[in-house]
Amino acid sequence: MAKVIRGPEKLMRDETRNPSARRRPKRHAAAPAPVSDITRHRPPAEPEPEPGALGGSLDALSGLAGGILGRFVPGFAQALDLEVRRRVAAAPMELNGYGYDPWGFDREVACRATFVAALLYRYYFRVKTEGIDRLPPGRVLLIGNHAGQIAIDAAMIGVATVLEADPPRIVRGMGEYWLPTIPFFNVLMTRVGSVVGTPKNCIDLLAHGEAVVAFPEGVRGMNKAWTQRYKLQQFGLGFMRLALETRTPIVPVAVVGSEEQAPSLGSFEPLARLLGMPAFPLVLTPVPLPVRYHIFFGAPMEFHGNPNDEDQVIEKKVEQVKTKIREMIEKGLRSRRSVFR
Numbered sequence: 214m215a216k217v218i219r220g221p222e223k224l225m226r227d228e229t230r231n232p233s234a235r236r237r238p239k240r241h242a243a244a245p246a247p248v249s250d251i252t253r254h255r256p257p258a259e260p261e262p263e264p265g266a267l268g269g270s271l272d273a274l275s276g277l278a279g280g281i282l283g284r285f286v287p288g289f290a291q292a293l294d295l296e297v298r299r300r301v302a303a304a305p306m307e308l309n310g311y312g313y314d315p316w317g318f319d320r321e322v323a324c325r326a327t328f329v330a331a332l333l334y335r336y337y338f339r340v341k342t343e344g345i346d347r348l349p350p351g352r353v354l355l356i357g358n359h360a361g362q363i364a365i366d367a368a369m370i371g372v373a374t375v376l377e378a379d380p381p382r383i384v385r386g387m388g389e390y391w392l393p394t395i396p397f398f399n400v401l402m403t404r405v406g407s408v409v410g411t412p413k414n415c416i417d418l419l420a421h422g423e424a425v426v427a428f429p430e431g432v433r434g435m436n437k438a439w440t441q442r443y444k445l446q447q448f449g450l451g452f453m454r455l456a457l458e459t460r461t462p463i464v465p466v467a468v469v470g471s472e473e474q475a476p477s478l479g480s481f482e483p484l485a486r487l488l489g490m491p492a493f494p495l496v497l498t499p500v501p502l503p504v505r506y507h508i509f510f511g512a513p514m515e516f517h518g519n520p521n522d523e524d525q526v527i528e529k530k531v532e533q534v535k536t537k538i539r540e541m542i543e544k545g546l547r548s549r550r551s552v553f554r
Contacts (some may be wrong), residue, residue, distance in 0.1 A: 227379040299330045307421060317403035326405045327375055334372040337503050339509050342373045344510035348464060352419040354456055356537055357466035359428035359435045362494040366471040369506050370426055387427045389491060412455060419459045427452050436492040438479040442472035443542055448535050450527045456481060457520035463535055465511035467541030473552045474501040503553050509541040
């Protein structure tokens with residue numbers, strides 16, 4: 214009767230007969246670098262985009278088409294893409310060995326998203342930016358008026374700080390709480406540098422020297438009716454308390470043009486509640502109109518005091534920022550020749 218060989222003896226017999234059948238040790242993925250090991254730097258090479266997270270999708274599509282798509286890309290678009298990549302690479306950022314920052318920012322995905330927004334910035338809304346040289350280095354809160362039904366104004370401010378600021382800055386947006394519930398968008402949101410607008414997230418970003426943009430009007434300003442255009446709504450007090458707590462300068466930002474991009478009759482609240490959205494604007498145009506944007510950056514404003522003061526005390530400081538934004542808006546409205554110029 215043949216002898217049955219089991220366990221280690223069988224393994225030794227198999228390896229003797231066929232050395233290539235020897236078991237190879239399993240390879241384990243390297244553990245992510247801890248946040249404490251992350252340093253502010255620019256990696257020497259562009260990181261690989263995360264598989265399945267939007268990065269590399271355009272390259273894959275071009276590859277499937279045999280490279281034909283690249284032949285039809287206009288020269289100005291190729292030049293703009295190169296400019297965006299150079300400017301993003303020159304911006305101060307904190308990346309670990311895998312190309313991500315502590316909040317999930319991915320430089321490759323950010324370049325692609327910024328390129329699309331930059332096309333709108335340069336050739337659709339034809340944005341004119343003034344005073345961006347006032348943007349200070351280090352941590353800063355950009356506080357602006359909000360309008361337009363969708364956050365195109367935030368995107369245009371972000372492109373302005375990449376293309377026009379010296380050095381370029383990646384602006385970190387404070388998103389509404391419901392945004393992460395949108396499939397796919399929640400991944401894109403973090404990859405381009407935005408976070409949910411919690412006080413903790415804002416404090417952490419400012420502690421790392423980031424530029425954070427916030428709109429104290431929130432949905433109240435974003436989805437107001439056409440008859441209320443350029444009338445600033447009530448400002449929340451949270452941004453001022455955070456500025457006091459972190460000793461962060463505030464740069465007021467006024468956007469002119471966003472109010473006319475998508476005229477609205479207001480928000481249809483029953484449908485908004487049904488869909489779980491903060492508002493459902495009744496817009497009169499299927500796509501934003503090609504209005505000309507004017508973005509004004511004011512001088513940095515510094516405030517001192519107790520962040521836990523009574524609301525009445527904080528409101529006086531907030532009103533100073535609101536007044537400055539209102540003044541810049543009125544100046545911008547007087548200086549423009551028409552909505553489209």
